[in-house]
Amino acid sequence: MEGLDTILYGGIPRSNTILLTGSCGTGKTSLALEFLIHGAVKGENSLFISVTENSEKLLSNIIPYKFFDKSLIKSGRLVFVDLPIMYERLGMTKAELSMEEVDLLVAAITSLAEELGTKRIVIDSITSVCYKLKTSEKIRDFILKLGKSLSDLNCTSILVGEVPAESTSYSSFGVEEAIADGIILMANMERRGDLLRTLQVIKMRGTMHSRAKYVLDLTPMGVLLVPLLKGGSTG
Amino acid sequence: MSAHLASAKEIADQLNEVPPSSAVSLEMSVDNYLDVIRGVLDLFANKKEMDTIYVTATISSEQIRRVLEALEIDTSNIYFVDCISHIMMGASTAQQDEHTTLVESPTMLENLMLKVEYLIRRSQSKEKLVVLDSINALAIHNNNWILSEFLHILVSGLRSREAYAIIFSVEEHSTPDISNMVNLVCDHGIKAGKQGGG
Numbered sequence: 001m002e003g004l005d006t007i008l009y010g011g012i013p014r015s016n017t018i019l020l021t022g023s024c025g026t027g028k029t030s031l032a033l034e035f036l037i038h039g040a041v042k043g044e045n046s047l048f049i050s051v052t053e054n055s056e057k058l059l060s061n062i063i064p065y066k067f068f069d070k071s072l073i074k075s076g077r078l079v080f081v082d083l084p085i086m087y088e089r090l091g092m093t094k095a096e097l098s099m100e101e102v103d104l105l106v107a108a109i110t111s112l113a114e115e116l117g118t119k120r121i122v123i124d125s126i127t128s129v130c131y132k133l134k135t136s137e138k139i140r141d142f143i144l145k146l147g148k149s150l151s152d153l154n155c156t157s158i159l160v161g162e163v164p165a166e167s168t169s170y171s172s173f174g175v176e177e178a179i180a181d182g183i184i185l186m187a188n189m190e191r192r193g194d195l196l197r198t199l200q201v202i203k204m205r206g207t208m209h210s211r212a213k214y215v216l217d218l219t220p221m222g223v224l225l226v227p228l229l230k231g232g233s234t235g
Numbered sequence: 236m237s238a239h240l241a242s243a244k245e246i247a248d249q250l251n252e253v254p255p256s257s258a259v260s261l262e263m264s265v266d267n268y269l270d271v272i273r274g275v276l277d278l279f280a281n282k283k284e285m286d287t288i289y290v291t292a293t294i295s296s297e298q299i300r301r302v303l304e305a306l307e308i309d310t311s312n313i314y315f316v317d318c319i320s321h322i323m324m325g326a327s328t329a330q331q332d333e334h335t336t337l338v339e340s341p342t343m344l345e346n347l348m349l350k351v352e353y354l355i356r357r358s359q360s361k362e363k364l365v366v367l368d369s370i371n372a373l374a375i376h377n378n379n380w381i382l383s384e385f386l387h388i389l390v391s392g393l394r395s396r397e398a399y400a401i402i403f404s405v406e407e408h409s410t411p412d413i414s415n416m417v418n419l420v421c422d423h424g425i426k427a428g429k430q431g432g433g
Contacts, residue, residue: 192342196343215349217349219349219353221356226345226352227345229381229385229388230384
């Protein structure tokens with residue numbers, strides 16, 4: 001991910017847990033998928049855990065990346081799992097998970113990642129998982145435990161977060177942002193009637209990074225970034 | 236005033252003396268647009284078999300394509316970034332294909348740069364040319380501060396990719412501010428208008 005790696009002065013540090021957050025239509029899922037595909041192409045086993053959208057539907061809408069080959073999926077280098085199916089198999093049918101079930105879910109995801117030899121993982125979205133956890137304590141517990149166990153596997157994690165368009169917070173529950181090692185914020189920015197897709201790295205432990213706002217385009221060559229021009233900016 | 240307008244060959248000859256990674260300011264008169272087009276696209280870029288990314292903010296890519304066809308210029312290596320068709324006709328009417336990318340509005344300068352960047356990455360040709368037609372048209376939609384910043388970032392990016400950049404300006408529509416802005420980022424200048432005399 002050339003553009004993102006440049007503004008991160010080398011890329012996301014290995015084993016970090018990153019919150020990739022933003023409102024709807026800002027390109028979070030595409031960017032997260034690209035992160036996994038690049039990993040899979042490099043030979044790193046990659047896992048996408050879909051919470052809200054069916055994997056098949058997700059794949060049918062994927063950007064026709066030049067570097068994407070369906071053989072990555074056939075070979076098991078890139079794996080898609082639907083979390084609702086995991087919930088069902090774990091017997092988590094209630095609207096709210098108990099503390100024990102939180103531990104069980106963390107163990108199930110970790111065990112799957114370990115079994116698959118996963119080095120890159122995306123959970124899309126963590127916000128949807130949080131809706132099943134309800135309390136800040138459970139959310140904190142879940143993200144901390146999951147982040148640690150995946151980090152112990154030397155796995156880099158991206159947790160996709162959803163926030164309302166006008167939100168000044170980086171996460172819906174206010175907990176996710178505090179726990180993550182890094183925060184990448186994606187947004188739609190209006191300037192004189194034009195809607196621009198923007199990306200900004202808010203924090204990234206373990207590396208220097210640009211704090212500037214960039215305009216992005218999701219292309220078949222991957223995400224492209226250019227600096228937001230300041231001359232006409234009102235934001 | 237009787238002035239000598241630079242011929243297509245004279246323009247191409249001057250461009251041939253410029254090394255890759257250069258940014259060239261090409262000031263023309265409205266009367267020699269066709270000679271400029273032939274000199275830049277046919278006698279310079281096509282001769283060198285390089286891909287040309289033609290950013291149009293003046294007239295639609297469709298109109299330019301018709302001009303090129305009339306001049307019998309091969310367009311197979313020319314890729315348009317069209318900043319005007321969408322705003323004038325809407326995306327459904329404006330043509331978008333392998334050779335034409337639309338930018339919603341000439342005020343979306345970042346998106347313009349992103350489309351250029353994408354086409355440069357996609358290009359297989361060794362040498363690449365980016366033509367900006369024209370700075371005056373972009374100045375209608377953008378203030379000088381943002382335009383100046385845009386030019387600086389665009390040209391710096393093209394230099395790092397060793398692409399030629401040619402920035403068109405029309406002398407009849409130019410102002411000292413616009414000329415200064417272009418001169419600041421360009422390292423070569425070609426005067427192809429009435430004032431320059433080739």
